[in-house]
Amino acid sequence: KSATIPNIDGSVNRIEEDDEDDVVDLAANSLLNKLIRQSLVESSHRVEVLQKDPSSPLYSVKTFEELRLKEELLKGIYAMGFNRPSKIQEMALPMMLAHPPQNLIAQSQSGTGKTAAFVLAMLSRVNALKLFPQCLCLAPTYELALQTGRVVERMGKFCVDVQVMYAIRGNRIPRGTDVTKQIVIGTPGTVLDWCFKRKLIDLTKIRVFVLDEADVMIDTQGFADQSIRIQRALPSECQMLLFSATFEDSVWQFAERIIPDPNVIKLRKEELTLNNIRQYYVLCGNRKDKYQALCNIYGGITIGQAIIFCQTRRNAKWLTVEMMQDGHQVSLLSGELTVDQRASIIQRFRDGKEKVLITTNVCARGIDVKQVTIVVNFDLPVNQAEEPDYETYLHRIGRTGRFGKKGLAFNMIEVDKLPLLMKIQDHFNSSIKQLDPEDMDEIE
Numbered sequence: 001k002s003a004t005i006p007n008i009d010g011s012v013n014r015i016e017e018d019d020e021d022d023v024v025d026l027a028a029n030s031l032l033n034k035l036i037r038q039s040l041v042e043s044s045h046r047v048e049v050l051q052k053d054p055s056s057p058l059y060s061v062k063t064f065e066e067l068r069l070k071e072e073l074l075k076g077i078y079a080m081g082f083n084r085p086s087k088i089q090e091m092a093l094p095m096m097l098a099h100p101p102q103n104l105i106a107q108s109q110s111g112t113g114k115t116a117a118f119v120l121a122m123l124s125r126v127n128a129l130k131l132f133p134q135c136l137c138l139a140p141t142y143e144l145a146l147q148t149g150r151v152v153e154r155m156g157k158f159c160v161d162v163q164v165m166y167a168i169r170g171n172r173i174p175r176g177t178d179v180t181k182q183i184v185i186g187t188p189g190t191v192l193d194w195c196f197k198r199k200l201i202d203l204t205k206i207r208v209f210v211l212d213e214a215d216v217m218i219d220t221q222g223f224a225d226q227s228i229r230i231q232r233a234l235p236s237e238c239q240m241l242l243f244s245a246t247f248e249d250s251v252w253q254f255a256e257r258i259i260p261d262p263n264v265i266k267l268r269k270e271e272l273t274l275n276n277i278r279q280y281y282v283l284c285g286n287r288k289d290k291y292q293a294l295c296n297i298y299g300g301i302t303i304g305q306a307i308i309f310c311q312t313r314r315n316a317k318w319l320t321v322e323m324m325q326d327g328h329q330v331s332l333l334s335g336e337l338t339v340d341q342r343a344s345i346i347q348r349f350r351d352g353k354e355k356v357l358i359t360t361n362v363c364a365r366g367i368d369v370k371q372v373t374i375v376v377n378f379d380l381p382v383n384q385a386e387e388p389d390y391e392t393y394l395h396r397i398g399r400t401g402r403f404g405k406k407g408l409a410f411n412m413i414e415v416d417k418l419p420l421l422m423k424i425q426d427h428f429n430s431s432i433k434q435l436d437p438e439d440m441d442e443i444e
């Protein structure tokens, strides 16, 4: 089964829908990540750089001063609380600010400082005295465009004459008026409309073109082609920058089509590992049994905070009600909530207001709560073919090696699901021990 969901742009997202909860909306996930982000994400990997001209010297900076930015921009950066460039910014900023301008394709996971970097590039290249669009940034959705715009406003707080405009559906420009703002951020469909049909933006005057969240962008039908049509009308001296959190082949192909002669910067993601996680399973007869086992575990050991994963919304709801009736403080995070609601539930959980968070697959990726010591798979993650979903298992339970505090994971297993668990065990080559829920001594 497949469903289509219209974007604010009028374009549609193709979404494979095999289960009420298996709808993965990349743009919503990305927005959620931005809303709950508290600080820079660190990485222990080295930044990999591939220069368009390998013989040219490679610069990196350790301070923002070295970049010789306009005074007011440097003030804006410090006002945001940034002390020094992030790992990716160390390499990317000198390239992005070079004269003559260089093109760049950069990939690093969300939270590593990409947005701040290209906002800095746009603000440093803009001429505040010229009242027409000079920087153009494409984003996959209205909400993501707004998030980027907020960063421009904060970082550009002291660049008083620089202004932002949003090319998004619903933002109507009266006939006969010109766009005088220097920075335009928008979704591809509306930007295309403003450039070619309504002639509000003169693409030949654009000096910096940014394509943000390329992986999310190509996930939306039509956006890749629309972006390329816009890019084709830019002058050759326009700087072109593309960012992505992931880099599958499809993203890479798109990046190479749209960014001529690029430098490439990559920062690998911190790998998840099961090494410092003790994994257990409890054999159960049915859902009630699973619940009983969960209560025994919960009563048997001192728990900081726990996340419990269910395969369907229905199960998650049922479990939430059961636990609440038994007097536990739990909250439910599921796919039917808006992104804002999800963000606030995760925030409350982080603040320790609830000790247990019950959730489904659709929300699994956005959560990174370091204080969680226990993860429970109330249902094992399986794919449509009823085979184990290894990737999801790893995402639910794994930790990055560097921050790996010891963790505990419990799998509630119906007898007929035992072979699936054994496959998971083999796949990761890590042991999952059987546990008698009446006897918790084994754990502590």
Ligand code: ADP
Residues within 6 Å of the ligand: 037, 038, 039, 040, 041, 080, 081, 082, 083, 084, 085, 086, 089, 108, 109, 110, 111, 112, 113, 114, 115, 116, 117
């Ligand atoms: P990305 O675009 O890769 O997701 P962002 O640019 O949004 O990353 O940065 C992630 C978070 O880190 C944001 O809260 C941002 O304000 C902050 N940040 C970015 N660069 C720096 C820096 N050099 N120092 C401190 N914090 C930073």
